[in-house]
Amino acid sequence: MNLLNTIKPLVLGVIILFFTGCKSSKITSDGTANLSLSSKEVIKENSKTSPDFKTLQAKVKISYSQGNDSQSHTVSFRMLKDQIIWISSSFNIIRVKITPEKVSYYNKLDNTYFDGDFRFLSDILGTDLDFEKVQNLLLGNPLYELSKADYSMSVHNDKYLFQPKEQMALFELFYLISPIHFKMDSQQLAQPLEARFLQIDYIDYQQVDKESLPENIKIIVLETDKETVIEMAFKSVSLNQDLRYPFSIPSGFEEIVLK
Known part of the structure; x- marks a missing residue:
């Protein structure tokens, strides 16, 4: 079994696992966008929803399909905010540990x-990543910082649509922000020259310790004529527990060197 084929759907799935949000008094009663809000106000509300916790853990079922290939995995996920992202599959067959310094994993x-x-993670999403960007995705924060000076806002299907005033040459970026909780409903990254498109949709949410966390997420990755779909369901989510993040590469394993 090829390691990259096994780990890519797991890592890509978990990269966009978690986000939190709060309802705002500025939302109309029927949950539609208040058209009187300025982009500055929406960006301010979005920034206020960044979650405040020390640790997070969950069980996540990840369903993956690409052409005739389909898989389903249940993984354990743990985060020590700003320091560690840790993933382990059933029976510890595959284990991943991400820190600000590096990405490590092994496959038994x-x-x-x-x-x-x-x-490796940058190649999956087609854009340069570091720990902060990965964590932003996991928490439902914008991958690239939102600012009134750099982004234009419009209302699209009762959601706030943000896009850079000057789209970058190599890729185009779009954010859809919910007018109910002011977190991302969708993050979309298009790379026309590479014929690649990534869409992350946050579908259902659950409340955990007054924090709003995703219950179901759907990710679509298009690359030339190949489509990959990842669906995730989250269970047993808890915050601020004492957690361990064990990781030790077994002796005798062969190192994977990316070309």
Whole structure:
């Protein structure tokens, strides 16, 4: 079994796992966008929803399909905010640990491991990533910081649509922000020259310790004529528990070197 084929759907799925949000008094009673809000006000409300916690853990079922290939995995997920993102599959067959310094994982099915920089994750999403950007995605924050000076806002299907005033040459970025909780309903990244498109939709939410967390998320990745769909369901979510993040590469495993 090839390690990259096994780990990519898991890592891509978990990259966009978690986000939180709060309702605002500025929302109309029927949950539609208040058209009197300025982009500055919406950006301010969005920034106020950034979650405040020390640790997070959950069980996540990830369903993955690409052409005739389909898989389903249940993983354990733990986060020590700003420091560690930790993932472990059933029976600890695959384990991942991400820190601000590096990305590490091993696979007991083929006795291989990787211990290196963020290039692997960057290749998956098609944009340069670091720990902060990965954590922003996990928490439902904008991948790139929102600012009134750099983004224009419009209302699209009763949601706030943000896009850079000057789209970048290599990719185009779009954010859809909910007028109810002011977190991302969708983040979309298009790379026309590479014929690649990534869409992350946050569908259902659940309340955990007064924080709003996703219950179901759907991710669509289009690359040339290939489509990958990842669906995730979250259970047993808890915050601020004492957690461990064990990770030790077994002896005798072969290192994976990315070309």
